[in-house]
Amino acid sequence: MKVPEPIRRFVEIFSELPGIGPRQAIRLAFYFIHRGQALQSETAGILAGLRGVKICKQCFFIYQGAGDLCDICADPRRDKSLIAVVEKETDLLSLENAKKFTGRYLVVGDLKKSGVLDTEQRLRLQSLKAWIKESLGGKVREIIIAVNPATSSDLIASLIAQELKPFAEKITRLGRGIPTGGEIEFADEETLREALTRRG
Numbered sequence: 001m002k003v004p005e006p007i008r009r010f011v012e013i014f015s016e017l018p019g020i021g022p023r024q025a026i027r028l029a030f031y032f033i034h035r036g037q038a039l040q041s042e043t044a045g046i047l048a049g050l051r052g053v054k055i056c057k058q059c060f061f062i063y064q065g066a067g068d069l070c071d072i073c074a075d076p077r078r079d080k081s082l083i084a085v086v087e088k089e090t091d092l093l094s095l096e097n098a099k100k101f102t103g104r105y106l107v108v109g110d111l112k113k114s115g116v117l118d119t120e121q122r123l124r125l126q127s128l129k130a131w132i133k134e135s136l137g138g139k140v141r142e143i144i145i146a147v148n149p150a151t152s153s154d155l156i157a158s159l160i161a162q163e164l165k166p167f168a169e170k171i172t173r174l175g176r177g178i179p180t181g182g183e184i185e186f187a188d189e190e191t192l193r194e195a196l197t198r199r200g
């Protein structure tokens with residue numbers, strides 16, 4: 001049975017989204033059809049609005065507004081000698097919500113996908129090194145590798161640590177207190193504060 005072209009296109013795009021496969025995508029398509037035009041138009045508008053969200057050229061987090069930098073990178077009160085390398089924007093948001101970390105970030109990208117650093121992730125690390133070299137005197141006080149503690153990402157975490165070693169007096173790992181395979185994104189604030197305190 002052939003589905004109409006608009007549904008086929010919808011499924012094609014939406015089944016690419018994280019956590020959504022073809023079955024969920026077609027269910028979503030029917031949901032939107034049943035809910036009618038008001039929700040369809042509103043959703044289309046919300047998606048169009050995302051075009052105004054930009055990627056920070058320094059830490060690769062997202063922001064909205066003028067300039068090249070996100071709110072964190074543009075904030076002079078944030079400690080420039082303390083940098084946390086996180087995988088995903090959602091990890092950064094969780095750490096921010098825990099209200100303990102006062103430094104800067106680098107969003108390196110999801111390390112679970114391939115098990116190796118891809119081109120984009122290499123470029124992001126390169127850009128962090130260049131920033132430390134050109135603007136922060138060649139070395140910062142501490143870089144925290146705050147990647148999710150999974151067995152698969154452990155190797156990459158040490159690789160990143162090794163690469164960044166010349167650029168920090170101290171490289172630490174976050175993750176104590178977060179169970180292996182657990183996600184920073186889903187850890188509660190108390191656990192994250194604890195993991196930050198007991199980093200090493």
Ligand SMILES: [Zn+2]
Binds near residue numbers: 058060
């Ligand atoms: Zn930034």
